[in-house]
Amino acid sequence: MSLREGEAGAHVPDPSERDPDASGGSGGSGAPADSGGSAVPGGSGGSGGPGGPGGVVGPGSSAGSGGFGVGTLLRLVSGQQGSAARGRGPDGKPALPRFAEAAREALADAGARHDLAESAGLARDRLAAATGEPSDWEELRAAGAAIRDRALLDLGAHLEAFERAVTDAGGTVHWARTASDARRIVASLVREGGEVAVADGPVLREVRLADALAEQGISACDAGGPEGRDRVRAARVAVTGADFLVADSGTVVLLEADGAARACLTLAEKLVCVAGMDRAVPDWTDLEVLLQLLPRAAGGQRLSPQVSAWTGVVPGDGPSEVHVVLVDNGRTRILGDDVGREALRCIGCGACSAVCPVYERVGDHPYDPRGTGPSGPIGAVWTPLARGVDRAQTASLPFASTLCGACAEVCPVKIDIPGLLVHLRGEVVDARRNRPVPTPELAVMRGLAWTMADARRFEAAVGRGSRWARLVARGGRIRRLPGLLGRWTEARDLAAPPAESFRVWWRRREAARRRLR
Numbered sequence: 001m002s003l004r005e006g007e008a009g010a011h012v013p014d015p016s017e018r019d020p021d022a023s024g025g026s027g028g029s030g031a032p033a034d035s036g037g038s039a040v041p042g043g044s045g046g047s048g049g050p051g052g053p054g055g056v057v058g059p060g061s062s063a064g065s066g067g068f069g070v071g072t073l074l075r076l077v078s079g080q081q082g083s084a085a086r087g088r089g090p091d092g093k094p095a096l097p098r099f100a101e102a103a104r105e106a107l108a109d110a111g112a113r114h115d116l117a118e119s120a121g122l123a124r125d126r127l128a129a130a131t132g133e134p135s136d137w138e139e140l141r142a143a144g145a146a147i148r149d150r151a152l153l154d155l156g157a158h159l160e161a162f163e164r165a166v167t168d169a170g171g172t173v174h175w176a177r178t179a180s181d182a183r184r185i186v187a188s189l190v191r192e193g194g195e196v197a198v199a200d201g202p203v204l205r206e207v208r209l210a211d212a213l214a215e216q217g218i219s220a221c222d223a224g225g226p227e228g229r230d231r232v233r234a235a236r237v238a239v240t241g242a243d244f245l246v247a248d249s250g251t252v253v254l255l256e257a258d259g260a261a262r263a264c265l266t267l268a269e270k271l272v273c274v275a276g277m278d279r280a281v282p283d284w285t286d287l288e289v290l291l292q293l294l295p296r297a298a299g300g301q302r303l304s305p306q307v308s309a310w311t312g313v314v315p316g317d318g319p320s321e322v323h324v325v326l327v328d329n330g331r332t333r334i335l336g337d338d339v340g341r342e343a344l345r346c347i348g349c350g351a352c353s354a355v356c357p358v359y360e361r362v363g364d365h366p367y368d369p370r371g372t373g374p375s376g377p378i379g380a381v382w383t384p385l386a387r388g389v390d391r392a393q394t395a396s397l398p399f400a401s402t403l404c405g406a407c408a409e410v411c412p413v414k415i416d417i418p419g420l421l422v423h424l425r426g427e428v429v430d431a432r433r434n435r436p437v438p439t440p441e442l443a444v445m446r447g448l449a450w451t452m453a454d455a456r457r458f459e460a461a462v463g464r465g466s467r468w469a470r471l472v473a474r475g476g477r478i479r480r481l482p483g484l485l486g487r488w489t490e491a492r493d494l495a496a497p498p499a500e501s502f503r504v505w506w507r508r509r510e511a512a513r514r515r516l517r
Contacts, residue, residue, distance in 0.1 A: 098396035100487075102366035116363050123354035126300025127410060133302075134292075144293045145414040147286045148345035152335065158247040158280040159326065165250025169312020171322040176207075179372075182274060182327045183212035186239060189272050189323055191218060193237030197267075199223040199260035201241025202348060203274050203327060206372050209239065224260035238264030238319075242275035243348065244290065245324075248283045251311045252324060255294060255304040262308045271310075271319040277326045278335075278344045290347060293412040297349035330386025339423045340385040343378065345413040352377040352407035352417060358400055367397065377407040381420040389428045398424035459503060466497040 096102075106112060131137050151158055163173040176182035186209060190196045196213065198204065198220050213220045221231040223238065232238070240261040244253040252273050254261045265271060281287050295304040313322050335341050353359045353376030364375040373383045380401055384394040398421045407417040432442050451457045472478055473496035481489045488494075500508075 095391070096369050096393035098392050099366045099400040100396065102369050103362040103400075106362040106365060112363065113361055116360055120354055120360040123300070127297065127351055127354055130296040130300040130302070131410070131412075134296075137296075140289060140293055141412055141414050143289050144347075144412055145345060147281065147289055148347070148413050151281050151286070152278070152341060152344050155277070155280060155335065158282055159245075159277055161247040162245050162250055162280055165248065166312055166322075166324055167250075169250050171250070171312040171324060174323060174325045176325055176327045176329070179207040179327070179329045182207040182325055182329070183209060185325050186272055186274060187212055187216050187218065189270070190237045190239065191216070193235075193270055195219040195221060195231060195235050195237075197221055197223045197228070197232040197235035197238040197264050199238070199240040199256075199264050201254075201261075201274075202374070203241045203276050204239065206276075206329065207274065207327060208370075208372055209274070222260075223264050224258045229263070232260075232263050233267055235264075235268060237270045237272070238268035239272045239274065240264050242273050242279060242324075243294070244287055245275055245280045245326075246284060246287055246309075247280050249311055251309050253287065253307065253309045255291075255307050257299075257305045259306055262306055265308055265310055265318055268319050270321040270323070272323045272325065274325045274327060276331060277328055278331050278346075294347050294349055297347075297351040297410070297412040333388075334382070334385045337385060340381070340420060342415055343381050343385055343420060345415050346374075346378050346382070347413060348374075349412055350376065351410045351412065352415075355406040355410050357402055357404065357406075366400070377401060377417045377421075378415070381417055381424060384424050384427075385420075389424065389431055395428045395431070398422075398428060459501070462501050462503075466499070466501065469494075469497050470499070 134140065166173050174185045176185055186207075190213075196218060198210070198213075200210075200222060204210070210220065220239075221228045221235065223229075223232045240254060242252045243255050245251070246253060252275065256262070281290065291304070291307065295301040298304075310318065310322070313320060331344065334344055356377050359376045364371070367373065367375040367379040368383060373379055373386075380397040384397050387394050389395045389398075401418070401421050403418045403421060405418050408415065408419075411417065432439050438446065451461050469478060472481070476496050478494040478496055479489060480486060481494075
């Protein structure tokens with residue numbers, strides 16, 4: 001790929017130079033945590049704390065001699081040995097919350113949950129009707145998956161072909177490695193043009209363009225708002241997103257319902273199009289298949305209300321200056337994952353969200369509280385693939401799923417989202433294993449493994465745990481546990497353990513039988 005002076009080429013980013021917008025914030029101590037856990041700061045057990053395997057227990061100690069016991073386990077889980085204060089991101093702001101934490105507010109809002117359930121039901125009905133109509137829908141899905149895979153397999157060549165075609169048509173292509181690069185490039189292109197008309201879209205939210213324009217004092221109006229049309233007519237500069245990039249002709253394609261992007265294309269003197277570099281398709285034949293899939297999967301429609309396509313500069317027709325900003329922002333990182341690259345097939349329909357039981361209950365916000373990334377099942381894989389799982393928020397997303405498989409069944413390009421979620425869960429677990437300070441969950445598992453490896457240790461721990469559990473039980477049931485264990489009892493009770501364990505009962509029974517002989 002060619003590089004222009006002052007712009008960044010697309011490549012797999014080094015973690016040390018990661019863009020704040022691609023980092024997902026800090027998980028405290030720079031370590032991931034599970035979907036419900038928290039990072040443990042500092043060193044190992046600390047003075048007077050447990051040592052031994054994983055910094056949890058002492059191999060020479062026993063549960064009855066001050067070593068690992070249920071009390072230690074409970075203190076670890078309940079955070080009494082220190083819980084990581086939520087870290088701060090590179091911008092100095094508080095790190096993003098884990099999915100479960102961010103979802104609590106949505107789950108507590110009964111009205112919002114009712115509205116989400118109702119809208120999701122309507123979306124499912126429209127999706128089923130639209131996709132059930134064509135007799136060759138499954139063949140179209142298979143063709144769409146093959147087209148996207150073929151485009152991604154040789155993405156670099158297609159993007160270079162797109163740049164050549166745009167340049168030949170009088171336009172200019174810019175390469176943005178990160179979201180901040182994209183903001184800088186767009187701001188430099190629109191700064192001298194007065195008020196900017198913006199046709200909002202996912203990629204513009206991804207790079208947080210509105211915030212960047214506001215911070216630099218650049219006035220912008222929403223081209224899709226009813227009160228903005230007169231301002232759009234007066235604007236000399238416009239910014240839009242893009243759905244597809246046709247490589248062989250250098251054409252930008254955008255599907256919409258309100259005509260905002262078409263107004264920008266028609267009226268502006270300078271047009272800036274911002275597109276994810278993954279949206280390249282080789283030619284118009286491939287695009288034809290995707291244009292059949294997207295409207296049916298996205299809105300239950302046979303055709304998109306408006307499809308706009310433009311190629312470079314046409315004298316006397318449309319803008320006299322056209323710029324296309326190709327955004328990486330983690331996409332080459334996804335492309336470099338042999339399993340995860342399947343997520344780049346996504347064409348942005350949102351069908352997976354319409355059928356997801358988790359999304360139906362929590363909505364967009366918990367997937368990315370800043371609103372910069374995709375939501376729903378595809379967001380649960382895209383964000384950690386693009387940003388990594390070394391932050392608590394991104395590490396929690398692969399666990400925000402029931403793995404029911406409904407998303408894979410409706411995806412128009414056949415992305416195996418459940419398979420990707422399982423793949424990412426494995427990456428989260430592997431990342432935890434390599435941490436110098438284990439998460440509470442991992443610390444507890446290591447401690448339990450050491451305890452259960454010796455019969456005496458195990459029996460001593462069971463005895464202590466049973467006595468403690470009976471103390472907190474009421475009416476034979478444990479209704480509330482402390483710390484992180486309390487998340488289990490938020491939705492269920494536990495039976496109190498018996499006063500006598502099975503092993504003790506068995507030994508007592510056998511001893512009695514021997515005496516009778």
